[in-house]
Amino acid sequence: MIDYVIVGGGIVGLSVAYALKQQEPEATIQIVEKEKEVACHQTGHNSGVIHSGIYYKPGSFKAKFAKAGSESMRSFCIEHGLDVDICGKVIVATEEKELAQLENLYQRGLDNGLKVDLLSREELLEIEPHVRGLAGIRVPAAGIVNYKHVSEKLAELFVEKGGKLALSQKIIGIQEADEHVDVETDMGRYRTRYLINCAGLHSDRIAKLAGYHLDMKIVPFRGEYYKLKPEKRYLVKNLIYPVPDPNFPFLGVHFTRMIDGEVDAGPNAVLSFKREGYKKTDFSARDLSETLSYQGFWKIAGKFMKEGVEEMRRSYSKKLFVQNLQKLIPEVQEEDLIPGPSGVRAQGLTINGELVDDFHIVSGKRTLHICNAPSPAATAALEIGKEVAQRAKKLHRPGMK
Incomplete structure (x- = not known):
């Protein structure tokens, strides 16, 4: 046995x-x-980011495991000769209304025992010269690896x-x-x-x-990315994130320098019609019927209808996708992007329409x-x-x- x-x-x-x-x-x-x-x-299909844990509720498994995990993942990679870069990331407020949430994130980082730095516009530009932002947070513990x-x-x-x-x-x-x-x-x-x-x-x-x-049931959400063309990678030094919308469960589009030097831009987040559906055309009658017959899905769809429609529009419109990216880096143009990879997130969803x-x-x-x-x-x-x-x-x- x-x-x-x-x-x-x-x-x-x-x-x-x-x-x-x-x-x-x-x-x-x-x-x-x-x-x-x-x-x-x-x-x-992971983005390769080593997360710091700044977003997560203090005391949660997420917060506890992310902080300890970032340290043990770095040590494991070094011990076994795997490429790893603890390059840090910035979280950027691009509008006045985001400044209060940025301050809340800074305090959450402190509550989670992280080293975090509040950045003025000038300090932000020293780290990421092409970013448009009013202020930011630097999180030194974030990094990149190939999972x-x-x-x-x-x-x-x-x-x-x-x-x-x-x-x-x-x-x-x-x-x-x-x-x-x-x-x-x-x-x-x-x-x-x-x-x-x-x-x-x-x-x-x-x-x-x-x-x-x-x-609960697993509901699949596909995250779709573009990549910056090689000649435009200079626009991104490391990791650039927006201030997340506290009323929406996903982080929003961001820029990620990968461990191989490529730069991903995205993702948007749309319902996948297949649990392993990495392309828009991927479809499983069983998977989709399970989702659409689940009461919890319709409850969360109703709650985030506006945001969900915007994500779908961006999925089929490169122009809209670029407009969202330009909030962080105005220099990015449609011709600077080529199609990138997609990933599918296994998201637990309760029958009451609450994300686990x-x-x-x-x-x-x-x-x-x-x-x-x-x-x-x-x-x-x-x-x-x-x-x-x-x-x-x-x-x-x-x-x-």
Whole structure:
């Protein structure tokens, strides 16, 4: 019998496996991933930002894990020779009405134990000479990395320590008994003492297969990016973010220098018609019908109707997209941009139409389900792995609390 089966070979599943191997070196651990390689979905389509945690509610898992995670991610990359750059970022107020929110963000950063600096217009221009802003915040702890490379290294280290990685296997059935869990894939069966669900975009479905009916559903939102042409990359030194709208759940379009030197601009955020829908034309009748038949979706759609329509318009209009970018960098023109990558965010949504804003972990008798791991999950992955590994050790074990 296997000690642990982990469903999902993204950065969270790999970090959990890595942490378990460190805490229980003799344990037999099997990762089951439906794709032919690791980090194919949310991890492989990530912006590559190492987040500081400035946006998150003090005391939340997000805030705690982001701060610790940014430090452990940097250390991991340095230890294993992976490219990483703690370059810092600026958050820019472009209108008078944003100054109060900028001040609130500054205070939140302090409350979360971060080093943050308020910037005047002149100080902002010293850091990012092409930005248009009234004031800003500098967050030195933010950085950039390639999370696909991090995941591949985690997989390599896990296998070196005796872990098993099963690729191209899709989970089709789970039976949780008192003393074990039977896991059926389209390639065979596993019997395990414990199962840990790190399936990301499909985490709610895996939980349902195990017999857990959640009070939330994963709704996929696609983030679409452009890239600056190489000759225009000088417009962005590092990371440039707007002051987020406190009434809208996404951060807004921003500029990100990637670890390879490219500069991404975006994203907008639109409903994806497929859970793994990276193109506008991607469509799944099952995925879309699940979303449209979900009461919670219509409640949040009604609440953010105006913002949602603007996001859709920007998705189909490069001109509107550029106008939004010009609020931060007026020099950017339509001809400076080429189509970039897209990613899909697995967003937990309650039946009441509320976004699940923090990490959401459901415990069964012999199963753990990470059912909502939004940004900064990649940043925080090593810390999430440690936390989940600790929780897994307490599953159905007398005397442990």
